[in-house]
Amino acid sequence: MITTAARGVERTTLRRAQITPNVPAIGAVAADCLVKELETWPKPGLVSHVDNGSHDDMDAGTFRRSAAAIRPYLQRLADAGALGCGMGRLRIIGLEAERAMFAATSGVNTHRGAIFGLGLLCAAAGARAGGLIDPRLPLGDVVTRRWGGSILDGPVLLHSHGSAARRRFRAGGARIEAAAGFPSIYRIGLPALHRAMSVVPHDTEAARVEACFALIGSVEDTNLLHRGGLDGLHFAHDAARRFIASGGVGAPGWRTRAQAIHDSFIARRLSPGGSADLLAMTLFVDAHEGPTS
Ligand SMILES: CC(C)(COP(=O)(O)OP(=O)(O)OC[C@H]1O[C@@H](n2cnc3c(N)ncnc32)[C@H](O[C@H]2O[C@H](COP(=O)(O)OP(=O)(O)OP(=O)(O)O)[C@@H](O)[C@H]2O)[C@@H]1O)[C@@H](O)C(=O)NCCC(=O)NCCS
Numbered sequence: 678m679i680t681t682a683a684r685g686v687e688r689t690t691l692r693r694a695q696i697t698p699n700v701p702a703i704g705a706v707a708a709d710c711l712v713k714e715l716e717t718w719p720k721p722g723l724v725s726h727v728d729n730g731s732h733d734d735m736d737a738g739t740f741r742r743s744a745a746a747i748r749p750y751l752q753r754l755a756d757a758g759a760l761g762c763g764m765g766r767l768r769i770i771g772l773e774a775e776r777a778m779f780a781a782t783s784g785v786n787t788h789r790g791a792i793f794g795l796g797l798l799c800a801a802a803g804a805r806a807g808g809l810i811d812p813r814l815p816l817g818d819v820v821t822r823r824w825g826g827s828i829l830d831g832p833v834l835l836h837s838h839g840s841a842a843r844r845r846f847r848a849g850g851a852r853i854e855a856a857a858g859f860p861s862i863y864r865i866g867l868p869a870l871h872r873a874m875s876v877v878p879h880d881t882e883a884a885r886v887e888a889c890f891a892l893i894g895s896v897e898d899t900n901l902l903h904r905g906g907l908d909g910l911h912f913a914h915d916a917a918r919r920f921i922a923s924g925g926v927g928a929p930g931w932r933t934r935a936q937a938i939h940d941s942f943i944a945r946r947l948s949p950g951g952s953a954d955l956l957a958m959t960l961f962v963d964a965h966e967g968p969t970s
């Protein structure tokens with residue numbers, strides 16, 4: 678737990694540090710990406726502004742409260758990145774963010790994966806904007822270079838759904854994704870988002886749907902493994918890949934087909950929460966290094 682004394686040190690250091698003017702915007706951009714992820718429909722099995730997907734313990738309001746509660750911590754992670762902090766400091770802020778999330782959601786895990794991955798990307802954006810690292814380096818590479826080793830060496834959560842699924846199925850999960858510089862964002866999420874933006878330039882929600890399906894079709898999502906085992910993961914991969922292969926959001930009638938896949942996930946109670954987090958992270962990276970940023 679962070680002590681009052683440690684907080685005082687952090688505040689003093691922040692006052693002294695040369696934080697460039699765009700660092701203070703990083704947390705707000707990240708929280709906005711969480712809201713954009715929420716406001717994307719249809720997302721198979723996931724909660725949105727339209728329905729609760731495969732969940733009966735949370736709705737759009739739960740996610741909005743969670744995003745608002747963790748926003749200041751995402752900014753603190755950006756500030757910590759700009760100050761050159763190591764993984765130990767980032768982990769303390771991340772755990773505080775988790776506590777704020779649980780307080781805002783009455784104990785429901787909405788964004789633990791997002792706090793981790795988006796939090797690291799915020800710290801990377803802070804390090805880059807603060808002049809600590811080559812500004813041309815992609816944010817994913819910044820994460821690998823600065824914190825990759827300690828991400829993999831850090832303490833493991835023994836009782837999370839994800840850790841149980843990772844042990845049972847030998848899956849990778851959020852740490853491997855982050856330590857490797859977020860290959861799912863750079864190889865899958867961003868190309869799908871940009872492809873769809875060129876096909877449906879006036880429909881930004883459709884572009885997010887395309888990126889979401891592309892991610893679900895490829896990510897080894899521990900949420901899918903936790904709820905549906907290997908069968909659930911394969912079902913999700915197949916359905917999402919078929920949607921993309923048949924033209925995605927560029928094909929006529931795409932919304933009806935996407936909704937049918939959403940319904941099929943709900944019938945199996947599948948929820949690709951890791952892919953939802955990676956969609957929010959894709960939007961964040963796009964905001965910082967996309968064609969129009
Ligand atoms: C390192 C931690 C992330 C440890 O977490 P864990 O051991 O649980 O590791 P993972 O299995 O790897 O998953 C963690 C969460 O990351 C998301 N995720 C899943 N697969 C992937 C993937 N392949 N790549 C990236 N991210 C992935 C996912 O988060 C979402 O799902 C959460 C809800 O899940 P769950 O509680 O199981 O909910 P339900 O299925 O609904 O449960 P039931 O209703 O069935 O009961 C939600 O949070 C989404 O965000 C995984 O859950 C990390 O937590 C940790 O160590 N934190 C400490 C802080 C820290 O180090 N911070 C660093 C600086 S910020």
Ligand SMILES: Nc1ncnc2[nH]cnc12
Pocket residue numbers: 714715722723724725730732787788791948949950951953954
């Ligand atoms: N929209 C969403 N629905 C369910 N789980 C999630 N985890 C992150 N975003 C989510």
